[in-house]
Structure formats: structure tokens, C-alpha cells
Amino acid sequence: MELIKVNGRIDRKRLAFGILMPIIGGSITGWLANRNAQEKYKKLEKPFFSPPPSTFPIAWTTLYGMMGLAKYRVERKKEQGQGNTSAIPIYELQLGLNYLWSFLYFRWGLRGTALVEMTILLAAIALTTYEFYQVDRTAGSLMIPYIGWVVFALSLNYSTWKLNN
Template sequence: MELLKVDGRLNKKRLALSILIPVVGGSITGWLANRNAQSKYKKLKQPSFAPPAAIFPIVWTSLYTIMGIAKYRATEKVKHAKENTPAIPLYELQLGLNFLWSFLFFRWGLRGTALIEMVTMLALIALTAYEFQKVDKTAGVLMMPYIGWVTFALGLNYAVWKLNK
């Protein structure tokens, strides 16, 4: 429970909102982008390291939850310190790119464009983690699993793109 407290305080409403936005947004985006796309995706050549499809919703729900906690912590620190930081706008931008990627890759089949977009997204995630770390070390650390997974997903995106040119 200490992980959720910032300077000894817990704002349950803000925490819930910070978690629900990426979790619900990611779920809706995934549903919209993946409708009727799964049959196409199954026909694509996959690299040997591609995980089973059932893994993705579990990983993304976990990551979106952790990201939401990180955003909550950073927002609370910034709010109480009254500092001016690009941390929150960077977070929102990378989250928007995260949602866009599903449409590029699955819905529109633009795997090369999705790859380029993911490189940009990964850079923004790293920058967000850096800015979060400056206001709250825990928030910065909480972004590390996300960086790791998106790095893996970048390799997966690249491999699928190369195998299916």
C-alpha cells in the first residue's frame, strides 16, 4: 500500500482515474483495432520468439496498471511541489502513440509504419520515465517494465514486418 501513497497521502479517486484511463483506453483501442484483424494476424509468418496471443492482454493490463500508478505518483508530486515539468504531457503523448500503434499494425496493416511509430513511442516512454524519475524516483522505476516490454514488442514488430514483406 505504501507504493500508492505519495508523501504519506493517497487520493483514491485520482489513483483510480490514473489507472483506468490506460486500462480502459487500451482495452477499447485493442477491441476496435483488432476486430476482424486476428484472422489476418494468424496468417502472418511469426518469429520463433513470438509469445502466444493469450499473453498480450495479460501483459498489457498489467503494464497499463503500473503505468497508471507511475502517472499518479508523478502527478501528485508535481501538484504538491508546484513544479513545471514536461513529465505529464510526455506521458499523455506516449500513451496516445501506444493506442495508435494497434490501429497501424492490426487494423490498417501498416507494419512498417507501426515500426517507425514504435521507435518514436519508445523514445517518448524513455523520456517520460526520465522526467518521472526527476519528480519521483518510484514513478521512474515503475516505467521500466513498460520500456522492457515495448523494446521486446519492437523486435517482434520488426520480425513480423521482415517475414511478411
């Protein structure tokens, strides 16, 4: 319960909104980007460490929820005069880059471009994590699994791109 409290309080509506927005956005993006693209993806040669397809929705839903909770915590601190105003725009930028990657990789099949974009995304996530940590250590810590997953996804993107070029 302490995880969702900021300075001892919970704003349930903002908390729900903060968590659900990236989850819903990611779900819509995934649906739009992956529609009719999965058949092509199944035919690609993949590295030995490629997880089963069922792993991705579970991982992304969890990560989007953690991102949303982190943003909620930073916004609440900011409202209470304790936060840095630069943290949220950087968060929004990395979230937009996250959504764009799905289109580059799946929808448009631009795996090399997606690799470059994901490198930029990783830098934006690292900066977001740093900025969040400056405002709220818990918020910054909530972003660390996302960094780990994107590093893994970057290696998966690279390997798939190399195997299919």
C-alpha cells in the first residue's frame, strides 16, 4: 500500500488514470501495429533466446503499469511542490518512442530503423529514470525493470535483424 501513497495519501482517480493510460495506449498501439503483421513475424528467423509470444503482453502490461505508477508518483510530488517539471515531458517522449517502435518493427518491417529508434528510446528511458529518481526514489526505481526489458528487446531486435538480412 505504501507504494501507491505519496506523502501518506492516495488519489485513486489519478492513480487509476496514471496506470491505465500507458496500458491502454500500449494495447491500442500493439493492436494497430501488429494487425496482419504477425504472420510475417512468425516466418522470421529468431535468436535462441527469443521468448514465446505469450511473454510479451504480460511483460508489457506489467511494465506499462509500473511506468504509470512512477509517473503518478512524480506528478503528485510536483503538485505538492516537491518535483522537477522536466521529468514529465521526458516521460511522454519516451512513451511516444515506445509506441513508435511497434510500428517501425512490426507494421512497416523496418527492423534496422527500429533498432536505431530503440537505442534512442533506451536513452530517453534512462533520462526519465534519472529525472524521476531525483523527484522520488520509488518512481525512479519503478523504471529500472523497464530499462532491463528494453536492453533485452534491443538485443532481440538486433539479433532478429542480423539473422534476416
